[in-house]
Amino acid sequence: MEEEWWFHSYNRGKPLAKDVEEARRPEWAARLLEALGHPEAGMRVAVVTGSKGKGTTAFLLARLWERLDPDGGPVGLFVGPHLHDVRERIRLRGDPIPHEAFSHFSAVVQPVYTSLLSEVRHEAGEYIGPLAPLLAVAFLFFRASGVRRAVLEVGRGGLYDEVNVVPHEAAVITALFPEHLDAFGPTLEHVARHKWGIVTRDVRDVFVGALDAEGLRALGRAAEERQGPLWVRTHLSLERFAGGPLSPAAREIEAHRAAARPRLFLYGRDFAACDVLLGPEATTFRYCEYASVSREGSTDAAQGEEGIVLPLLGAHQARNYALAYRAARRLAGDPPLAGERRFEGPLPWPGRLxxxxxxxxxxxxxxxxxxxxxxxxxxxxxxxxxxxxxxxxxxxxxxxxxxxxxxxxxxxxxxxxxxxxxxxxxxxxxxxxxxxxxxxxxxxxxxxxxxxxxxxxxxxxxxxxxxxxxxxxxxxxxxxxxxxxxxx
The missing domain is CATH 3.90.190.20 (Mur ligase, C-terminal domain)
Known part of the structure; x- marks a missing residue:
């Protein structure tokens, strides 16, 4: 079968690349969007990365952001990889982009993409990643559909990913463990550096999922490289018991924490999925937010939501939901927590248990x-x-x-x-x-x-x-x- 056109540059340059990540050159994605008139301009965007669960978290974030702020209109979703059809990567209200729209906007993007290929040094191992033209198709479709908000899943890593060139106000990081070590580097710290790469200058809020102590340390080192040691001490080193009094020194740190940007929301400290029950057709749990920073594992939640029934199987899906929900609440202006949250089942999100x-x-x-x-x-x-x-x-x-x-x-x-x-x-x-x-x-x-x-x-x-x-x-x-x- 003939290769798809969005792989042309990748297939020419990737086999010759020495550094398999840096050779991606995400600035070509920025060039492509610029040549198309910046269809992404003015949209509110959240970017999701992680070692596992990033696609599900992105999917849930888009659905929850829509639900919590319906006046903002539909939320566009860009995810990958697809299972059966490339159109699954570009979604609106859960549905893939229609055939006609995909063909139409592909016809707009392809000649612009092709014109850029002559400038790419494929012989030196450079290439335009296949996500770049697909991302352009997505934003042209979103813009034509009246979309003003979008959730984008990183293809791999984050630091050198094409998605990362799109200005975004929220960065969401799911699970973290050693993966793609041939590309990222030999240690978990290298992986964390690539994931933390989505915390760009535009980001106002960072949402981090459930990490073990090793993962949190690795992410902290990556954050220190970009945000500095004061930010890390302020956001990752403060511990206090829920409801307990703060010392003057702790109050000063808390003031820095509230003022410093980006703001960090951490699973197990600021929010969590509580009382998770696993069933053969759905996962049931409570969503909890803590009134103050507490030790991981505490269930002294000051507020939350009961009766969440998610037709996805596994405690990890409850954690994905909690991460997506905290990000969606923040993006929607932190509306009150109340009532049940039920999803219709089955969700159009196959292949996950x-x-x-x-x-x-x-x-x-x-x-x-x-x-x-x-x-x-x-x-x-x-x-x-x-x-x-x-x-x-x-x-x-x-x-x-x-x-x-x-x-x-x-x-x-x-x-x-x-x-x-x-x-x-x-x-x-x-x-x-x-x-x-x-x-x-x-x-x-x-x-x-x-x-x-x-x-x-x-x-x-x-x-x-x-x-x-x-x-x-x-x-x-x-x-x-x-x-x-x-x-x-």
Whole structure:
């Protein structure tokens, strides 16, 4: 199949790039938007990054911002990667951009993009990232649709991402763990530096999701590099008990904290998801905000919202919601907290512990790391009764993903572990040899259709089947399953 036009520069320059991140040169995205008359100008924008959960958080943020401030009109959403159709990356009110609009605005962007290619030093490993022209299509569509607000998900990292050239008032950072170390650098601190890169001069508020102590330290070092040590001491080092009196010195620090920009909102200290209950079709919890800075884990919330029913599975989705909701409240002017918050189900956000079928229960999830697999395992154990219910796991992971980590988390609770190669031109197959040697109940299946049939037989009507892997694999599983459903 002919390559899509927005990949032309990437495919020419990327193979020759020495520094795989800096070679992206996001300033080309700025040049493209400028040549198109700055369709992004005047829009209120929030940018979302993170090691996991950034797409879901961006999706929820757009929906919640719309709900909390309906007078502001619809919120445009730019996310990635897509599962089945590139139009899924550009959304309005949850729906992908229509075919006609995508074709129309692509026809506007493509010649401008093509004219810039002659200036790019592809032979030196430079390139215009594929997000740049797609981002331009998105903003032309948003502008034509009367959109004045947008949520943008970073493609990878943040510091050198094309999305980061768009002026934005809010920066949202989700989970943080070692990933893309070949591109970002060998340590978590390098990863944090790239994520914190979305905290640009325009940013007024930063919202950070649930981090462990190591992740918080790494992010603090990245913040110190850009915002300085005083900002870090003011925003990340202050601890006091909810409702407790402040000393004169602490009051002075608190005054600095309130005045300094950007303002930081931190999960577990300023807001959280409380009393999370996992079910097979939804996650139920309370959203909590703390009256004052408290120690992580405190449930002494001064205010909150009850009865949140989210048709996405997992405690991590409750955390994603809390992060998105705090950002949306701030962007909407901090309206009062009151009442229930229910989402219609299912949400148009597939592939995230998505329940495809019953008897057996069949789920598909984009788990590509140990941390993501741990979240999936918790849902399997608490919401689906695994074990004692028999579980069959089918993994589809390419080279470069955490094959051993995912297998080590899921194999101990699985009756059978089936390993399937990921078929895609841009991905190298993973080497499953170590997993096959370590786990006697692991086996390879060379073809997805055969793996699906075998998994269903092994699980039986009373069991559970989990398909887990990269987005390409998730999309292939969904196509295979939907094809069987139509035929059946």
């Amino acid at each position: 998505e329940l495809l079928g019953r008897e057996p229960d069949v789920l598909v999830d984009g788990a590509i790391s140990r941390q993501a697999a741990e979240e999936a395992r918790r849902v399997l154990e608490e919401a689906f009764g695994v074990p004692p219910r028999p579980l069959v796991v089918v993994l589809g992971l390419p080279h470069g993903k955490d094959v051993d980590g995912v297998a080590d988390v899921l194999a101990p609770v699985a009756r059978k572990l089936l390993l399937v190669p990921v078929v895609a031109a841009h991905l190298r197959p993973a080497d499953y040899a170590a997993v096959l040697q370590k786990y006697p109940h692991a086996a390879e299946e060379r073809e997805l259709g055969a793996a699906v049939s075998r998994a269903l037989r092994e699980a039986g009507r009373s069991g559970v089947v989990l398909f887990a892997g990269t987005q390409t694999f998730v999309a292939a599983v969904r196509r295979e399953w939907l094809g069987r459903t139509r035929l059946g």
